[in-house]
Amino acid sequence: MDFYLPEQRSNLSTRIREFVEKEITREYAREIDAKDEFPDALLKKLSSLGFTRVNIPKEYGGEGGDVIDTMLIYEEISKRLPVLAWALGNILLYGNEIITINGNEGQKKMYLPVLAKGEMKFCFALTEPNAGSDAASIKTRAVYEDGYYRLNGSKIFITGAGVCDIAITFARTGEEKHKGITAFLVPTKSAGYQARPLEKLGYRGSNTCEVFYEDVKVSPEDILGGEGCLHKGWTQMVKLLNTERLVLSSCALGIAQAAFEDALTFVKERFKGSSEEAFQGIKHRLVEMATELEAARWLAYSAAWKETQHLECAKESSMSKWFSSETAKKIVLQGMNILGGYSAAMDFDMQRYLRDVLILSIGGGTTQIQKNIIAKAFGL
Ligand SMILES: Cc1cc2nc3c(=O)[nH]c(=O)nc-3n(C[C@H](O)[C@H](O)[C@H](O)COP(=O)(O)OP(=O)(O)OC[C@H]3O[C@@H](n4cnc5c(N)ncnc54)[C@H](O)[C@@H]3O)c2cc1C
Incomplete structure:
Protein backbone atom coordinates (compact mmCIF):
# COMPACT_ATOMS: atom_id res chain seq x y z
CA MET A 1 0.00 0.00 0.00
CA ASP A 2 1.24 3.46 -0.86
CA PHE A 3 -0.18 6.37 1.12
CA TYR A 4 1.79 9.12 -0.62
CA LEU A 5 0.33 11.34 -3.30
CA PRO A 6 2.13 10.75 -6.62
CA GLU A 7 3.98 13.77 -8.01
CA GLN A 8 1.25 14.81 -10.43
CA ARG A 9 -1.40 14.93 -7.69
CA SER A 10 0.85 16.67 -5.22
CA ASN A 11 1.67 19.30 -7.88
CA LEU A 12 -2.06 19.85 -8.35
CA SER A 13 -2.49 20.27 -4.59
CA THR A 14 0.37 22.78 -4.46
CA ARG A 15 -1.01 24.74 -7.42
CA ILE A 16 -4.45 25.08 -5.88
CA ARG A 17 -3.00 25.91 -2.44
CA GLU A 18 -0.91 28.69 -4.00
CA PHE A 19 -4.00 30.01 -5.79
CA VAL A 20 -5.96 30.11 -2.54
CA GLU A 21 -3.16 31.87 -0.66
CA LYS A 22 -2.59 34.46 -3.38
CA GLU A 23 -6.11 35.18 -4.58
CA ILE A 24 -8.43 34.62 -1.63
CA THR A 25 -7.47 36.72 1.34
CA ARG A 26 -9.47 36.21 4.51
CA GLU A 27 -10.94 39.70 4.02
CA TYR A 28 -12.10 38.84 0.51
CA ALA A 29 -13.71 35.59 1.76
CA ARG A 30 -15.54 37.54 4.49
CA GLU A 31 -16.74 40.09 1.96
CA ILE A 32 -18.25 37.40 -0.29
CA ASP A 33 -20.02 35.88 2.73
CA ALA A 34 -21.28 39.27 3.99
CA LYS A 35 -22.54 40.35 0.56
CA ASP A 36 -23.92 36.88 -0.29
CA GLU A 37 -22.14 37.34 -3.61
CA PHE A 38 -21.51 34.60 -6.20
CA PRO A 39 -17.67 34.36 -6.53
CA ASP A 40 -17.66 34.84 -10.29
CA ALA A 41 -14.33 36.67 -10.58
CA LEU A 42 -12.52 33.92 -8.65
CA LEU A 43 -14.20 31.26 -10.74
CA LYS A 44 -12.94 32.96 -13.91
CA LYS A 45 -9.40 33.00 -12.49
CA LEU A 46 -9.65 29.30 -11.63
CA SER A 47 -10.70 28.49 -15.18
CA SER A 48 -7.93 30.65 -16.67
CA LEU A 49 -5.50 28.47 -14.68
CA GLY A 50 -7.03 25.27 -16.08
CA PHE A 51 -8.89 24.05 -12.98
CA THR A 52 -12.18 23.69 -14.88
CA ARG A 53 -10.72 21.03 -17.17
CA VAL A 54 -9.12 18.78 -14.58
CA ASN A 55 -11.65 15.91 -14.79
CA ILE A 56 -12.50 16.10 -18.50
CA PRO A 57 -11.11 13.30 -20.72
CA LYS A 58 -8.08 14.39 -22.76
CA GLU A 59 -9.80 13.81 -26.12
CA TYR A 60 -12.32 16.56 -25.23
CA GLY A 61 -9.78 19.14 -24.12
CA GLY A 62 -9.31 18.06 -20.51
CA GLU A 63 -6.59 16.64 -18.30
CA GLY A 64 -8.18 13.23 -17.73
CA GLY A 65 -8.12 13.53 -13.93
CA ASP A 66 -10.25 11.50 -11.53
CA VAL A 67 -12.25 11.93 -8.33
CA ILE A 68 -9.12 12.20 -6.16
CA ASP A 69 -7.92 15.18 -8.21
CA THR A 70 -11.32 16.79 -7.81
CA MET A 71 -11.30 16.15 -4.06
CA LEU A 72 -7.85 17.67 -3.61
CA ILE A 73 -9.08 20.85 -5.28
CA TYR A 74 -12.31 20.99 -3.25
CA GLU A 75 -10.48 20.38 0.01
CA GLU A 76 -7.92 23.16 -0.51
CA ILE A 77 -10.50 25.72 -1.64
CA SER A 78 -12.87 24.80 1.20
CA LYS A 79 -10.19 25.73 3.74
CA ARG A 80 -10.62 29.37 2.78
CA LEU A 81 -13.85 29.81 0.81
CA PRO A 82 -16.15 26.74 0.71
CA VAL A 83 -18.66 28.50 -1.52
CA LEU A 84 -16.04 28.78 -4.26
CA ALA A 85 -15.52 25.00 -4.12
CA TRP A 86 -19.26 24.61 -4.72
CA ALA A 87 -19.24 27.11 -7.60
CA LEU A 88 -16.38 25.23 -9.24
CA GLY A 89 -18.04 21.97 -8.22
CA ASN A 90 -21.14 22.77 -10.24
CA ILE A 91 -18.87 22.81 -13.28
CA LEU A 92 -16.68 19.80 -12.40
CA LEU A 93 -19.46 17.58 -11.14
CA TYR A 94 -22.73 18.68 -12.73
CA GLY A 95 -21.11 19.69 -16.02
CA ASN A 96 -17.92 17.73 -16.73
CA GLU A 97 -18.71 14.54 -14.83
CA ILE A 98 -22.38 14.25 -15.80
CA ILE A 99 -21.72 14.83 -19.50
CA THR A 100 -18.67 12.52 -19.52
CA ILE A 101 -20.51 9.59 -17.96
CA ASN A 102 -24.02 10.12 -19.34
CA GLY A 103 -23.80 12.36 -22.43
CA ASN A 104 -23.98 11.00 -25.98
CA GLU A 105 -21.12 11.71 -28.39
CA GLY A 106 -22.79 14.85 -29.78
CA GLN A 107 -23.32 16.28 -26.28
CA LYS A 108 -19.75 15.48 -25.25
CA LYS A 109 -18.39 17.28 -28.34
CA MET A 110 -20.73 20.19 -27.81
CA TYR A 111 -20.26 20.78 -24.09
CA LEU A 112 -16.99 19.34 -22.80
CA PRO A 113 -14.53 21.58 -24.70
CA VAL A 114 -16.54 24.66 -23.65
CA LEU A 115 -16.76 23.49 -20.04
CA ALA A 116 -13.00 22.82 -20.12
CA LYS A 117 -12.39 26.48 -20.94
CA GLY A 118 -14.69 27.59 -18.14
CA GLU A 119 -17.01 29.26 -20.61
CA MET A 120 -20.15 27.51 -19.43
CA LYS A 121 -21.78 26.74 -16.08
CA PHE A 122 -24.21 23.95 -15.20
CA CYS A 123 -26.51 23.32 -12.26
CA PHE A 124 -28.25 20.18 -11.03
CA ALA A 125 -32.00 20.57 -10.56
CA LEU A 126 -33.51 17.58 -8.80
CA THR A 127 -34.95 18.60 -5.39
CA GLU A 128 -38.54 19.86 -5.22
CA PRO A 129 -40.58 21.35 -2.39
CA ASN A 130 -42.10 17.92 -1.66
CA ALA A 131 -39.29 15.69 -2.94
CA GLY A 132 -35.96 16.03 -1.13
CA SER A 133 -34.66 12.81 0.44
CA ASP A 134 -37.33 10.95 -1.50
CA ALA A 135 -36.16 12.54 -4.75
CA ALA A 136 -37.88 10.03 -7.01
CA SER A 137 -41.22 11.57 -5.98
CA ILE A 138 -40.60 14.64 -8.14
CA LYS A 139 -43.65 16.15 -9.83
CA THR A 140 -42.13 18.53 -12.38
CA ARG A 141 -43.54 17.16 -15.61
CA ALA A 142 -42.29 17.05 -19.19
CA VAL A 143 -44.98 16.42 -21.79
CA TYR A 144 -44.18 15.66 -25.45
CA GLU A 145 -46.13 17.87 -27.86
CA ASP A 146 -45.48 18.94 -31.48
CA GLY A 147 -41.86 17.76 -31.54
CA TYR A 148 -40.89 19.28 -28.16
CA TYR A 149 -41.12 18.54 -24.46
CA ARG A 150 -42.89 21.17 -22.37
CA LEU A 151 -41.68 21.38 -18.79
CA ASN A 152 -43.90 22.61 -15.97
CA GLY A 153 -43.21 22.59 -12.24
CA SER A 154 -40.78 23.93 -9.68
CA LYS A 155 -37.55 23.05 -7.90
CA ILE A 156 -36.03 24.25 -4.65
CA PHE A 157 -32.50 24.63 -3.20
CA ILE A 158 -30.88 24.48 -6.65
CA THR A 159 -27.33 25.78 -6.33
CA GLY A 160 -26.21 28.09 -9.09
CA ALA A 161 -29.59 28.04 -10.87
CA GLY A 162 -29.57 31.80 -11.38
CA VAL A 163 -26.02 32.09 -12.73
CA CYS A 164 -25.62 28.97 -14.87
CA ASP A 165 -26.19 28.39 -18.58
CA ILE A 166 -27.65 24.88 -18.44
CA ALA A 167 -29.87 23.44 -15.72
CA ILE A 168 -29.82 19.63 -15.75
CA THR A 169 -33.47 19.23 -14.91
CA PHE A 170 -35.06 16.00 -13.74
CA ALA A 171 -38.69 15.74 -14.79
CA ARG A 172 -41.44 13.17 -14.78
CA THR A 173 -42.06 11.64 -18.21
CA GLY A 174 -43.77 8.45 -17.05
CA GLU A 175 -45.79 7.15 -14.13
CA GLU A 176 -43.32 4.60 -12.73
CA LYS A 177 -41.59 6.20 -9.73
CA HIS A 178 -37.95 5.63 -10.67
CA LYS A 179 -38.34 4.57 -14.29
CA GLY A 180 -40.52 7.54 -15.23
CA ILE A 181 -37.87 10.25 -14.78
CA THR A 182 -35.88 11.93 -17.56
CA ALA A 183 -32.95 14.36 -17.28
CA PHE A 184 -33.08 17.34 -19.65
CA LEU A 185 -30.35 19.83 -20.53
CA VAL A 186 -32.36 23.02 -20.16
CA PRO A 187 -30.77 26.29 -21.35
CA THR A 188 -31.51 28.80 -18.60
CA LYS A 189 -32.27 31.50 -21.17
CA SER A 190 -35.30 29.45 -22.32
CA ALA A 191 -38.61 31.29 -22.09
CA GLY A 192 -40.51 30.22 -18.96
CA TYR A 193 -37.39 29.42 -16.86
CA GLN A 194 -37.05 31.57 -13.76
CA ALA A 195 -34.65 31.31 -10.79
CA ARG A 196 -35.07 33.17 -7.51
CA PRO A 197 -32.12 33.15 -5.04
CA LEU A 198 -32.82 32.10 -1.43
CA GLU A 199 -31.25 33.83 1.59
CA LYS A 200 -29.61 31.27 3.81
CA LEU A 201 -27.44 30.62 6.83
CA GLY A 202 -24.27 29.26 5.27
CA TYR A 203 -22.59 28.81 1.89
CA ARG A 204 -23.59 32.38 1.27
CA GLY A 205 -22.85 33.38 -2.31
CA SER A 206 -23.78 29.95 -3.69
CA ASN A 207 -26.80 31.33 -5.55
CA THR A 208 -29.02 28.52 -4.25
CA CYS A 209 -32.42 29.16 -5.79
CA GLU A 210 -36.05 28.30 -6.19
CA VAL A 211 -36.64 27.50 -9.86
CA PHE A 212 -39.88 27.75 -11.82
CA TYR A 213 -40.60 26.11 -15.18
CA GLU A 214 -43.60 27.46 -17.02
CA ASP A 215 -44.10 25.79 -20.38
CA VAL A 216 -40.34 25.59 -20.95
CA LYS A 217 -39.81 24.07 -24.43
CA VAL A 218 -36.97 21.55 -24.72
CA SER A 219 -35.97 19.58 -27.80
CA PRO A 220 -35.81 15.75 -27.51
CA GLU A 221 -32.12 16.08 -28.50
CA ASP A 222 -31.60 17.81 -25.17
CA ILE A 223 -32.42 14.71 -23.17
CA LEU A 224 -29.21 13.84 -21.32
CA GLY A 225 -27.69 11.00 -23.35
CA GLY A 226 -30.07 11.64 -26.28
CA GLU A 227 -33.57 10.44 -27.14
CA GLY A 228 -32.72 6.85 -26.25
CA CYS A 229 -32.35 7.93 -22.62
CA LEU A 230 -36.02 8.83 -22.13
CA HIS A 231 -37.04 7.61 -18.62
CA LYS A 232 -33.37 6.90 -17.75
CA GLY A 233 -32.81 9.98 -15.55
CA TRP A 234 -32.75 8.09 -12.26
CA THR A 235 -30.16 5.56 -13.48
CA GLN A 236 -28.04 8.43 -14.82
CA MET A 237 -28.26 10.25 -11.49
CA VAL A 238 -27.29 7.16 -9.50
CA LYS A 239 -24.06 6.85 -11.55
C1 LIG B 1 -27.50 24.87 0.57
C2 LIG B 1 -28.17 23.75 -0.14
C3 LIG B 1 -27.84 23.51 -1.47
C4 LIG B 1 -28.49 22.50 -2.19
N1 LIG B 1 -28.21 22.33 -3.52
C5 LIG B 1 -28.94 21.46 -4.27
C6 LIG B 1 -28.75 21.37 -5.68
O1 LIG B 1 -27.89 22.03 -6.27
N2 LIG B 1 -29.57 20.53 -6.39
C7 LIG B 1 -30.53 19.78 -5.80
O2 LIG B 1 -31.23 19.04 -6.50
N3 LIG B 1 -30.73 19.83 -4.44
C8 LIG B 1 -29.97 20.66 -3.67
N4 LIG B 1 -30.17 20.74 -2.30
C9 LIG B 1 -31.25 19.98 -1.71
C10 LIG B 1 -30.78 18.85 -0.80
O3 LIG B 1 -30.28 17.79 -1.58
C11 LIG B 1 -32.00 18.45 0.05
O4 LIG B 1 -32.26 19.54 0.93
C12 LIG B 1 -31.75 17.18 0.83
O5 LIG B 1 -31.70 16.08 -0.03
C13 LIG B 1 -32.81 16.96 1.90
O6 LIG B 1 -34.11 17.10 1.38
P1 LIG B 1 -35.17 18.03 2.15
O7 LIG B 1 -34.55 19.35 2.39
O8 LIG B 1 -36.44 18.00 1.38
O9 LIG B 1 -35.38 17.35 3.56
P2 LIG B 1 -36.29 16.06 3.85
O10 LIG B 1 -36.05 15.01 2.85
O11 LIG B 1 -37.69 16.52 4.06
O12 LIG B 1 -35.68 15.60 5.24
C14 LIG B 1 -36.00 16.23 6.49
C15 LIG B 1 -35.41 15.36 7.60
O13 LIG B 1 -35.99 14.04 7.56
C16 LIG B 1 -34.96 13.06 7.46
N5 LIG B 1 -35.42 11.98 6.59
C17 LIG B 1 -36.09 12.07 5.42
N6 LIG B 1 -36.31 10.85 4.91
C18 LIG B 1 -35.77 9.96 5.76
C19 LIG B 1 -35.66 8.55 5.79
N7 LIG B 1 -36.15 7.80 4.81
N8 LIG B 1 -35.02 7.96 6.84
C20 LIG B 1 -34.52 8.71 7.86
N9 LIG B 1 -34.59 10.06 7.88
C21 LIG B 1 -35.20 10.68 6.85
C22 LIG B 1 -33.78 13.79 6.81
O14 LIG B 1 -32.55 13.14 7.10
C23 LIG B 1 -33.90 15.16 7.46
O15 LIG B 1 -33.30 15.11 8.73
C24 LIG B 1 -29.48 21.72 -1.55
C25 LIG B 1 -29.78 21.93 -0.20
C26 LIG B 1 -29.15 22.94 0.50
C27 LIG B 1 -29.52 23.16 1.94
Missing part, protein backbone atom coordinates in the same frame (compact mmCIF):
# COMPACT_ATOMS: atom_id res chain seq x y z
CA LEU A 240 -23.00 10.20 -10.15
CA LEU A 241 -23.68 9.53 -6.48
CA ASN A 242 -20.36 8.03 -5.32
CA THR A 243 -18.41 10.94 -6.79
CA GLU A 244 -20.84 13.49 -5.34
CA ARG A 245 -20.60 12.02 -1.84
CA LEU A 246 -16.82 11.91 -2.02
CA VAL A 247 -16.33 15.47 -3.20
CA LEU A 248 -18.77 16.71 -0.54
CA SER A 249 -16.68 14.79 2.00
CA SER A 250 -13.63 16.74 0.87
CA CYS A 251 -15.53 20.03 1.39
CA ALA A 252 -16.10 18.96 5.01
CA LEU A 253 -12.42 18.06 5.40
CA GLY A 254 -11.36 21.49 4.16
CA ILE A 255 -13.64 23.36 6.58
CA ALA A 256 -12.57 21.14 9.50
CA GLN A 257 -8.88 21.68 8.65
CA ALA A 258 -9.39 25.44 8.65
CA ALA A 259 -11.19 25.28 12.02
CA PHE A 260 -8.36 23.23 13.48
CA GLU A 261 -5.64 25.53 12.15
CA ASP A 262 -7.41 28.68 13.39
CA ALA A 263 -7.93 27.13 16.83
CA LEU A 264 -4.26 26.09 16.97
CA THR A 265 -3.04 29.57 16.06
CA PHE A 266 -5.39 31.12 18.59
CA VAL A 267 -4.26 28.81 21.40
CA LYS A 268 -0.56 29.41 20.69
CA GLU A 269 -1.12 33.15 21.08
CA ARG A 270 -3.66 33.27 23.85
CA PHE A 271 -2.24 30.64 26.20
CA LYS A 272 1.43 31.60 25.80
CA GLY A 273 3.04 31.20 29.21
CA SER A 274 -0.05 29.66 30.87
CA SER A 275 0.40 26.99 33.51
CA GLU A 276 0.49 23.38 32.31
CA GLU A 277 -2.74 22.50 34.19
CA ALA A 278 -4.75 25.31 32.64
CA PHE A 279 -3.46 24.42 29.23
CA GLN A 280 -3.78 20.65 29.24
CA GLY A 281 -7.53 20.42 28.58
CA ILE A 282 -7.18 22.71 25.56
CA LYS A 283 -4.22 20.74 24.21
CA HIS A 284 -6.18 17.51 24.42
CA ARG A 285 -9.12 19.04 22.58
CA LEU A 286 -6.84 20.16 19.76
CA VAL A 287 -5.33 16.68 19.60
CA GLU A 288 -8.81 15.14 19.37
CA MET A 289 -9.76 17.53 16.57
CA ALA A 290 -6.64 16.66 14.57
CA THR A 291 -7.06 12.91 15.13
CA GLU A 292 -10.74 12.84 14.16
CA LEU A 293 -9.98 14.90 11.08
CA GLU A 294 -7.23 12.50 10.04
CA ALA A 295 -9.60 9.52 10.47
CA ALA A 296 -12.24 11.24 8.31
CA ARG A 297 -9.62 12.07 5.68
CA TRP A 298 -8.41 8.48 5.37
CA LEU A 299 -11.94 7.16 5.13
CA ALA A 300 -12.69 9.63 2.33
CA TYR A 301 -9.54 9.02 0.30
CA SER A 302 -9.61 5.25 0.72
CA ALA A 303 -13.21 5.21 -0.61
CA ALA A 304 -12.07 7.49 -3.43
CA TRP A 305 -9.20 5.15 -4.25
CA LYS A 306 -11.74 2.32 -4.64
CA GLU A 307 -13.76 4.52 -6.98
CA THR A 308 -10.69 5.19 -9.12
CA GLN A 309 -10.05 1.41 -9.31
CA HIS A 310 -13.67 0.87 -10.41
CA LEU A 311 -14.34 -1.17 -7.27
CA GLU A 312 -17.74 -1.16 -5.60
CA CYS A 313 -17.72 1.74 -3.11
CA ALA A 314 -21.32 2.90 -2.62
CA LYS A 315 -21.23 1.86 1.04
CA GLU A 316 -17.84 3.46 1.67
CA SER A 317 -18.71 6.73 -0.08
CA SER A 318 -21.88 6.98 2.03
CA MET A 319 -19.82 6.22 5.15
CA SER A 320 -17.43 8.96 4.17
CA LYS A 321 -20.20 11.49 3.42
CA TRP A 322 -21.92 11.18 6.79
CA PHE A 323 -18.77 10.69 8.84
CA SER A 324 -16.83 13.59 7.37
CA SER A 325 -19.72 16.05 7.57
CA GLU A 326 -20.66 15.08 11.14
CA THR A 327 -16.99 14.97 12.24
CA ALA A 328 -16.35 18.37 10.65
CA LYS A 329 -19.36 19.73 12.54
CA LYS A 330 -17.91 18.38 15.82
CA ILE A 331 -14.48 19.84 15.03
CA VAL A 332 -15.87 23.28 14.24
CA LEU A 333 -17.94 23.23 17.47
CA GLN A 334 -14.72 22.43 19.36
CA GLY A 335 -13.09 25.34 17.57
CA MET A 336 -15.96 27.61 18.65
CA ASN A 337 -15.48 26.40 22.20
CA ILE A 338 -11.72 27.01 22.17
CA LEU A 339 -12.04 30.53 20.76
CA GLY A 340 -14.58 31.46 23.42
CA GLY A 341 -16.16 34.85 22.75
CA TYR A 342 -14.00 35.41 19.66
CA SER A 343 -15.74 32.47 17.97
CA ALA A 344 -18.86 34.61 17.60
CA ALA A 345 -17.06 37.70 16.28
CA MET A 346 -17.58 38.39 12.59
CA ASP A 347 -13.92 39.33 12.10
CA PHE A 348 -12.97 35.78 13.10
CA ASP A 349 -13.85 33.02 10.61
CA MET A 350 -14.96 30.32 13.05
CA GLN A 351 -18.59 31.48 12.99
CA ARG A 352 -18.59 31.18 9.19
CA TYR A 353 -17.09 27.69 9.32
CA LEU A 354 -19.97 26.73 11.60
CA ARG A 355 -22.61 28.24 9.32
CA ASP A 356 -21.09 26.50 6.29
CA VAL A 357 -20.43 23.12 7.87
CA LEU A 358 -24.01 22.76 9.11
CA ILE A 359 -25.18 22.54 5.51
CA LEU A 360 -22.88 19.68 4.52
CA SER A 361 -24.88 17.06 6.38
CA ILE A 362 -27.98 18.04 4.34
CA GLY A 363 -26.94 18.64 0.70
CA GLY A 364 -26.11 15.58 -1.43
CA GLY A 365 -28.20 13.29 0.81
CA THR A 366 -28.60 13.81 4.54
CA THR A 367 -26.71 11.88 7.24
CA GLN A 368 -29.83 9.78 7.88
CA ILE A 369 -30.16 8.87 4.21
CA GLN A 370 -26.47 7.84 4.05
CA LYS A 371 -27.04 5.62 7.10
CA ASN A 372 -30.08 4.04 5.42
CA ILE A 373 -27.91 3.21 2.38
CA ILE A 374 -25.18 1.68 4.55
CA ALA A 375 -27.73 -0.34 6.57
CA LYS A 376 -29.20 -1.65 3.31
CA ALA A 377 -25.74 -2.85 2.28
CA PHE A 378 -25.73 -4.90 5.51
CA GLY A 379 -29.04 -6.45 4.45
CA LEU A 380 -31.00 -4.39 7.01
